[in-house]
Amino acid sequence: MTKFVAGSKGELEYLKRIVPYRDQMVKDHPDSPQEGFEYFTSEDYRYSHGGGHNLMVEKFVSGGLKMAFDMIKLFAKQMPKMIKGRRECFTDLKPYLDEIETTGTLLKKEHPLLATQPNFDIWEKLSKYAWDKWQIRIGFTEMPEQFVFKGKTILFRYAIVCIQEMKKSEIDQAPEISAGTEVIRVYKELGLAVNDLARWLREKYNVHCQSNHPLGGLTNTTPLAGKAGLGWQGRNGLLITPWYGQRQRIAPIFIEEKLFEFTDSAQHKWIEDFCQNCGRCERSCPTGAIYSEKRVSAENVPGIGVTRTCIDRIKCFPQFNATMGCSICVKVCPFSQGDGIYDQLKAAHLKRLQN
Ligand code: SF4
Numbered sequence: 001m002t003k004f005v006a007g008s009k010g011e012l013e014y015l016k017r018i019v020p021y022r023d024q025m026v027k028d029h030p031d032s033p034q035e036g037f038e039y040f041t042s043e044d045y046r047y048s049h050g051g052g053h054n055l056m057v058e059k060f061v062s063g064g065l066k067m068a069f070d071m072i073k074l075f076a077k078q079m080p081k082m083i084k085g086r087r088e089c090f091t092d093l094k095p096y097l098d099e100i101e102t103t104g105t106l107l108k109k110e111h112p113l114l115a116t117q118p119n120f121d122i123w124e125k126l127s128k129y130a131w132d133k134w135q136i137r138i139g140f141t142e143m144p145e146q147f148v149f150k151g152k153t154i155l156f157r158y159a160i161v162c163i164q165e166m167k168k169s170e171i172d173q174a175p176e177i178s179a180g181t182e183v184i185r186v187y188k189e190l191g192l193a194v195n196d197l198a199r200w201l202r203e204k205y206n207v208h209c210q211s212n213h214p215l216g217g218l219t220n221t222t223p224l225a226g227k228a229g230l231g232w233q234g235r236n237g238l239l240i241t242p243w244y245g246q247r248q249r250i251a252p253i254f255i256e257e258k259l260f261e262f263t264d265s266a267q268h269k270w271i272e273d274f275c276q277n278c279g280r281c282e283r284s285c286p287t288g289a290i291y292s293e294k295r296v297s298a299e300n301v302p303g304i305g306v307t308r309t310c311i312d313r314i315k316c317f318p319q320f321n322a323t324m325g326c327s328i329c330v331k332v333c334p335f336s337q338g339d340g341i342y343d344q345l346k347a348a349h350l351k352r353l354q355n
């Protein structure tokens with residue numbers, strides 16, 4: 001019997017509807033991690049510093065009326081579209097869920113684009129649309145089951161992985177509310193964007209696809225983005241990319257067929273070695289949440305090898321929530337320092353290895 005986990009109302013309804021068909025889909029693996037929202041529903045969290053129970057009161061006590069007013073402004077400006085994005089990830093799936101319940105299966109029709117795979121022209125158009133409209137970069141890969149969160153299921157096996165930048169000028173203010181506002185802004189924007197890209201693919205090319213919101217979600221997107229060649233996981237578990245360092249959020253769109261060429265690459269794996277000699281994020285974390293000794297969470301993940309647990313969420317999440325996104329570890333990471341830094345750090349790292 002599947003144990004339901006925390007999630008939005010739309011997500012829980014979706015998971016409930018597809019339970020009888022899970023074996024036909026991409027479901028969690030015995031080594032899958034637990035999704036973070038589980039912790040947000042616990043009593044530990046509710047009464048912790050920064051927890052849901054105390055958040056506004058603590059903001060008022062620590063920052064006075066102005067802080068409380070800034071928080072209310074942030075919620076009023078960003079939350080309606082955040083909620084819309086999270087809801088539409090699931091309401092857009094209604095035709096698929098209706099089909100599954102009527103026929104017992106999501107009929108896999110031979111898609112005409114399979115004959116012209118890898119469809120470089122469409123990939124180019126999609127990349128251009130994603131960049132021009134939303135300033136999003138994309139990669140394409142196959143989804144390992146170890147990255148599906150415990151108790152969750154996705155409809156399709158192939159993943160278009162999307163990343164969107166958080167501005168350096170704002171993240172540099174972490175842990176001030178302006179950095180948190182940027183975190184929330186990008187969660188919201190990227191959520192709207194993946195829904196829009198999924199609709200674009202459905203309308204223009206009749207592709208079956210499922211977008212998923214960057215906040216919460218069904219899968220562990222950080223190693224997925226690494227597998228798709230967009231970057232690699234740093235010591236604190238977050239993705240490091242050549243463009244933004246750790247200043248991005250990630251969201252996937254799952255599609256039914258392998259219509260494009262995989263962008264998989266381990267070219268950024270050297271970051272693991274770099275992190276061994278750095279540790280700045282760990283030293284800067286105000287709650288000591290970043291583990292020195294990582295715990296292996298899954299072995300033999302295709303294209304990745306081992307995945308590790310890097311953060312004690314019981315220490316990180318209350319601070320993350322109290323500041324609306326914390327981001328101190330993102331700010332201090334050398335890779336987050338702007339254009340050209342990735343190449344400079346790589347050159348210095350290679351030189352160090354040669355000496
Ligand atoms: S987000 Fe803040 S609390 Fe969490 S690991 Fe990073 S620095 Fe530590």
Ligand code: SF4
Pocket residue numbers: 234235236274275276278279280281282332333334335
């Ligand atoms: S701060 Fe240093 S150790 Fe931490 S993720 Fe960035 S490069 Fe790696």
